[in-house]
Amino acid sequence: MIRQQTIAGWGNYKPQPCRVTRPHTLEALGRAVACADARTVIARGLGRSYGDAAINPPGHTVETTALNRMRAFDESTGVLCADAGVSLGEVVAHLLPRGWFLPTTPGTRFVTLGGAVAADVHGKNHHRDGSFGKAVKRVELLLADGRVVNASRTENAELFRATLGGMGLAGMITAVELQLRRTETAYCDVTYRRASGLARALELMEQTNADYRHSVAWIDCLARGAALGRCVLMLGNDAAVDDLPEHHRHRPLQPPRRRSKNVPFDFPPCVLGPTTVRAFNKLYYARHGDARKVVDFDTFFYPLDSIGHWNRIYGKRGFIQYQALLPPDQAHDGLVELLEAIGEAQLGSFLAVLKKSGESGEGLMSYMFPGYTLALDLPNTGAPLERLVDKLDHILLNRNGRLYLAKDATTRPDTLAAMYPNLDRLRQVKATYDPNHRFVSAQARRLGIVEDA
Amino acid sequence: MSENVLVLGATSGIGQPVCHKLAARGCALVLAGRRENELQRMADDLKVRYQAAASVATFDAMALDTHKAFIDSAIAQADHQLDGVLLCQGYLPDQQEAQADFAEAKRTIDVNYTSAVSLLEPVAAHMAERRAGWIAVIGSVAGDRGRMSNYLYGSAKAGLSAYLQGLRNRLAHAGVHVLTIKPGPVDTPMTEGVVDTNKPTVATAEQVAADIDKAIRKRKNVLYTPWFWRPIMAVIRTIPEFVFKKMKM
Numbered sequence: 001m002i003r004q005q006t007i008a009g010w011g012n013y014k015p016q017p018c019r020v021t022r023p024h025t026l027e028a029l030g031r032a033v034a035c036a037d038a039r040t041v042i043a044r045g046l047g048r049s050y051g052d053a054a055i056n057p058p059g060h061t062v063e064t065t066a067l068n069r070m071r072a073f074d075e076s077t078g079v080l081c082a083d084a085g086v087s088l089g090e091v092v093a094h095l096l097p098r099g100w101f102l103p104t105t106p107g108t109r110f111v112t113l114g115g116a117v118a119a120d121v122h123g124k125n126h127h128r129d130g131s132f133g134k135a136v137k138r139v140e141l142l143l144a145d146g147r148v149v150n151a152s153r154t155e156n157a158e159l160f161r162a163t164l165g166g167m168g169l170a171g172m173i174t175a176v177e178l179q180l181r182r183t184e185t186a187y188c189d190v191t192y193r194r195a196s197g198l199a200r201a202l203e204l205m206e207q208t209n210a211d212y213r214h215s216v217a218w219i220d221c222l223a224r225g226a227a228l229g230r231c232v233l234m235l236g237n238d239a240a241v242d243d244l245p246e247h248h249r250h251r252p253l254q255p256p257r258r259r260s261k262n263v264p265f266d267f268p269p270c271v272l273g274p275t276t277v278r279a280f281n282k283l284y285y286a287r288h289g290d291a292r293k294v295v296d297f298d299t300f301f302y303p304l305d306s307i308g309h310w311n312r313i314y315g316k317r318g319f320i321q322y323q324a325l326l327p328p329d330q331a332h333d334g335l336v337e338l339l340e341a342i343g344e345a346q347l348g349s350f351l352a353v354l355k356k357s358g359e360s361g362e363g364l365m366s367y368m369f370p371g372y373t374l375a376l377d378l379p380n381t382g383a384p385l386e387r388l389v390d391k392l393d394h395i396l397l398n399r400n401g402r403l404y405l406a407k408d409a410t411t412r413p414d415t416l417a418a419m420y421p422n423l424d425r426l427r428q429v430k431a432t433y434d435p436n437h438r439f440v441s442a443q444a445r446r447l448g449i450v451e452d453a
Numbered sequence: 454m455s456e457n458v459l460v461l462g463a464t465s466g467i468g469q470p471v472c473h474k475l476a477a478r479g480c481a482l483v484l485a486g487r488r489e490n491e492l493q494r495m496a497d498d499l500k501v502r503y504q505a506a507a508s509v510a511t512f513d514a515m516a517l518d519t520h521k522a523f524i525d526s527a528i529a530q531a532d533h534q535l536d537g538v539l540l541c542q543g544y545l546p547d548q549q550e551a552q553a554d555f556a557e558a559k560r561t562i563d564v565n566y567t568s569a570v571s572l573l574e575p576v577a578a579h580m581a582e583r584r585a586g587w588i589a590v591i592g593s594v595a596g597d598r599g600r601m602s603n604y605l606y607g608s609a610k611a612g613l614s615a616y617l618q619g620l621r622n623r624l625a626h627a628g629v630h631v632l633t634i635k636p637g638p639v640d641t642p643m644t645e646g647v648v649d650t651n652k653p654t655v656a657t658a659e660q661v662a663a664d665i666d667k668a669i670r671k672r673k674n675v676l677y678t679p680w681f682w683r684p685i686m687a688v689i690r691t692i693p694e695f696v697f698k699k700m701k702m
Contacts, residue, residue, distance in 0.1 A: 025491055069498040070501035071494070
């Protein structure tokens with residue numbers, strides 16, 4: 001069953017009419033990928049990549065969310081094998097009460113395992129534990145010729161490297177074998193530290209990161225002058241049972257559920273103007289003094305998941321999320337340039353996030369390398385936004401920085417090629433496994449990752 | 454105490470989420486259906502998610518004369534103690550096609566009605582003998598009144614509904630409970646492309662499954678799900694036939 005639907009990424013930036021299928025069985029998935037009327041296909045999980053990575057306007061977009069079986073779980077080793085359409089939230093819901101948590105998690109649990117592998121996602125513990133792919137032991141892929149193959153560090157290793165961070169372009173991920181990690185509780189022991197400016201923030205991160213598994217800073221990107229880059233650092237470690245308040249100790253792995261709210265419709269543009277955002281950010285900074293408290297995983301890792309459709313606050317035209325990664329020696333000056341450019345453009349962004357990154361990912365197109373990464377939302381204002389992102393891209397290129405494909409919605413082919421030195425390797429692997437370019441997304445087309453498709 | 458439950462048509466759109474509910478509260482499941490591979494995938498999934506006991510059994514709803522033997526083997530698979538049976542298989546034809554092609558009409562009647570009789574009679578005998586158990590069957594609001602747009606499916610579900618009334622009456626004397634489930638339109642693979650899932654009256658399979666699980670536990674007789682179908686169908690049933698026949702429904 002193919003339905004015609006206008007879809008976009010999570011940023012709702014430039015939605016496009018697509019032909020979408022949602023197979024319920026592996027056989028149906030096989031038929032969807034081999035489907036003769038679709039010259040091309042791309043997998044789409046829960047649609048949380050921000051840009052056009054999971055849409056394929058001229059071809060078919062294949063939703064994987066109905067293929068969400070957990071296949072096997074070893075309670076003694078914590079190795080889970082599950083369909084690619086299983087979400088991180090499902091893994092957490094069923095296995096956290098048994099003492100197992102994700103090796104790392106992005107800021108939402110509404111991400112499929114397949115999506116997490118395809119973008120080689122990272123979380124607040126990147127400086128210590130690396131990105132998602134590091135815990136992936138094996139993937140199962142449906143290839144363009146209909147074969148189902150395994151790929152790991154020892155079997156089809158090149159295909160494995162092309163799959164981690166490869167945005168689903170080498171083959172469709174059908175299953176993931178993942179090493180979970182043990183946890184004693186579902187809580188973090190969090191320390192908040194304020195930093196009055198960027199230099200102080202970077203210094204604090206350098207000093208504290210070795211002592212904390214999780215580290216992230218909420219940065220007020222409208223602060224100017226001496227306050228440029230002022231932020232609140234959130235530093236956390238997994239809490240032990242003894243760290244919990246008395247009344248939570250009897251159920252350390254099952255914190256009380258939070259009520260979720262919903263954004264019922266697209267907000268009008270005035271709601272998130274520069275004035276409201278500036279006021280909010282000031283308040284946020286003022287409210288968080290240096291403090292320490294125990295917070296449950298949901299609150300710590302998924303603060304926005306309790307608000308359904310939060311992307312609607314940016315209105316009908318949507319937004320992009322800009323994520324920049326800079327090497328350590330360029331971090332301070334590069335961040336100053338980025339923050340100044342954003343401040344000058346007067347494009348209100350909610351809180352932005354700054355994080356120190358750890359080791360490079362293993363995938364050919366893995367995003368992370370050691371340095372600092374800044375992520376922020378930019379509402380779609382049309383031409384002013386386009387001018388701003390051009391400027392930001394330019395700063396990044398000069399500073400040997402890099403953009404994140406799971407977020408990108410706007411950059412150009414030459415910019416991408418300069419940022420990802422293994423792009424040609426990816427093209428070669430793709431030529432081996434998908435010579436006729438069956439797997440293509442709007443993003444791959446826009447960035448020329450796949451030529452003539 | 455863990456119950457042994459046989460789910461017929463387990464991979465159906467409503468069957469699956471009900472199985473999750475049953476597995477979550479500790480039922481040991483025998484998942485029955487046509488596609489062994491998909492059933493096994495589902496059993497593995499329930500084992501991982503809920504640490505539930507789940508095994509599979511294959512049957513074809515259209516192969517009516519195999520049903521007695523199939524139920525006997527399924528009862529054996531459930532350690533000769535079947536505490537519950539949930540029947541979910543259904544077939545929604547294109548009404549026009551079923552009018553024109555009797556094979557399609559027969560398929561509709563057999564999957565929705567005849568197979569329920571051939572499968573549930575041996576189940577009823579087993580439970581009556583044990584003087585315990587429950588049978589829950591997915592009918593439809595479409596069975597409450599025949600309508601031009603859907604009367605072949607509707608008539609099979611109406612037959613099913615009357616059959617279950619009689620079965621409930623019979624088994625009540627043996628301490629066995631029978632639940633008739635009447636969902637409105639639900640967003641499932643069966644209705645994909647037939648019902649418009651954006652309509653507010655179209656329920657999700659998860660909503661319906663939660664209602665079904667609750668109705669099984671509370672030993673309800675007839676469940677309309679979502680609840681508002683009960684008053685709606687009460688009104689539709691009272692429209693006099695001389696008026697109804699002129700309507701286009």
